[in-house]
Amino acid sequence: MKVHYYILIGIIFLLNSCASYQDHFTLTETITTKVMTENLLQKANTPFSENEATVNELQQQLQKMQIYENTKKKNTIMKSMWQLLNKEESSLQQFIKTWKMQETMSPAFISEYALQINTMLDLMIDYESKKEKKTESALLQFLNP
Amino acid sequence: MDIKPVLNELKTEILALIKERFKKENALITSEITLFITSSKEKIERWSILLLQGEITKAEFEILLQSQKDLLRMHSLHKAGISAIQLGHFKNAVLKLIFNKITLFIGV
Numbered sequence: 508m509k510v511h512y513y514i515l516i517g518i519i520f521l522l523n524s525c526a527s528y529q530d531h532f533t534l535t536e537t538i539t540t541k542v543m544t545e546n547l548l549q550k551a552n553t554p555f556s557e558n559e560a561t562v563n564e565l566q567q568q569l570q571k572m573q574i575y576e577n578t579k580k581k582n583t584i585m586k587s588m589w590q591l592l593n594k595e596e597s598s599l600q601q602f603i604k605t606w607k608m609q610e611t612m613s614p615a616f617i618s619e620y621a622l623q624i625n626t627m628l629d630l631m632i633d634y635e636s637k638k639e640k641k642t643e644s645a646l647l648q649f650l651n652p
Numbered sequence: 653m654d655i656k657p658v659l660n661e662l663k664t665e666i667l668a669l670i671k672e673r674f675k676k677e678n679a680l681i682t683s684e685i686t687l688f689i690t691s692s693k694e695k696i697e698r699w700s701i702l703l704l705q706g707e708i709t710k711a712e713f714e715i716l717l718q719s720q721k722d723l724l725r726m727h728s729l730h731k732a733g734i735s736a737i738q739l740g741h742f743k744n745a746v747l748k749l750i751f752n753k754i755t756l757f758i759g760v
Contacts (some may be wrong), residue, residue, distance in 0.1 A: 525737070584733035591725055597717035604712045615707040616716070619699065623719035630730040639736050 527581045529638035532571075537635060540568055541628040544599070548621050551602075551612040562603055569593050588631050600626060669742065683722060692720055706734055 511524050550558050573589045576582055592599050602620060605611050696717070703713045 525722050525742075554691065584729050584736070586725060587729050590687075590720060596718070598722045601715045601718055605715060609709065613712060615702050615706050616709075616712040619702070619708075619716055621710075623716070623723055625744060627723055627726045629720075630726050634730050634733045634737075637734060639737070639740060641664070 513583050527638060529635060529640050530579070533576070533585060534632065534635045536568075536575075537570055537628065537631050541632065542573065543568055544624055544628065545621065548617055548624070551606055551617050552614055555606045556610070562606075565644075566603070569599075583622070584634065588634070592627070619622065661753065665753075666746055669745055669749070684727075684731070688724065692724075695720060 544560075547558070547561055547565055550561065555562070569589070569592055573586075573593050576586045576589050579586075591597060594600065598620070601614075603623075699708070699713055699716045701709045703710065708716070
């Protein structure tokens with residue numbers, strides 16, 4: 508009889524070991540990043556030199572999240588998502604670079620790009636929010652049905 | 653105590669769960685990819701017109717094209733992540749099935 512219990516517990520631990528749980532810090536900071544990006548884009552029709560401090564804040568936020576996500580295990584998807592925003596050839600980095608070069612961005616570009624970057628950040632928020640909360644893990648559900 | 657019939661029943665029920673889950677998944681992926689291709693075409697056409705009309709610069713047009721590439725990559729990552737989450741839910745369903753079956757079998 509004991510063997511059956513061990514088999515059962517073994518299966519539960521094996522299936523539960525691959526779980527990736529929701530990180531509240533990641534979720535709130537991704538929402539903050541979206542707000543920061545939206546606010547920055549609204550100012551992109553004004554001279555870059557007037558917005559350098561806000562641009563630096565966003566860059567620091569992007570780098571902070573990249574470093575934070577790199578520290579977590581079983582986190583390939585979120586890590587890749589932040590890498591995508593941080594890499595030099597990404598549209599977000601190219602937008603900042605071009606804004607600096609052109610000094611202002613055109614209104615048509617701002618409205619088109621806002622749709623694109625907002626969708627990207629929404630996908631990140633949606634992914635993190637759909638992760639299972641640690642307190643609701645399968646193992647605990649079994650222990651506290 | 654013969655556990656073989658219980659394991660066979662479990663196998664049949666898990667296979668039924670897998671069949672149901674992946675049938676829905678395949679249909680969803682196909683419709684999402686079709687939608688993304690259609691929307692990409694519309695956007696690129698719109699951006700080309702904006703470039704021709706001088707509403708956006710060449711550099712801005714290139715950023716928009718890059719953003720569509722980024723969006724495709726982000727959609728792929730999101731899709732993979734959501735599939736992994738759904739796989740987790742599927743594992744939970746399997747766990748419940750095993751748990752119910754075994755506890756019934758051993759009479760706990």
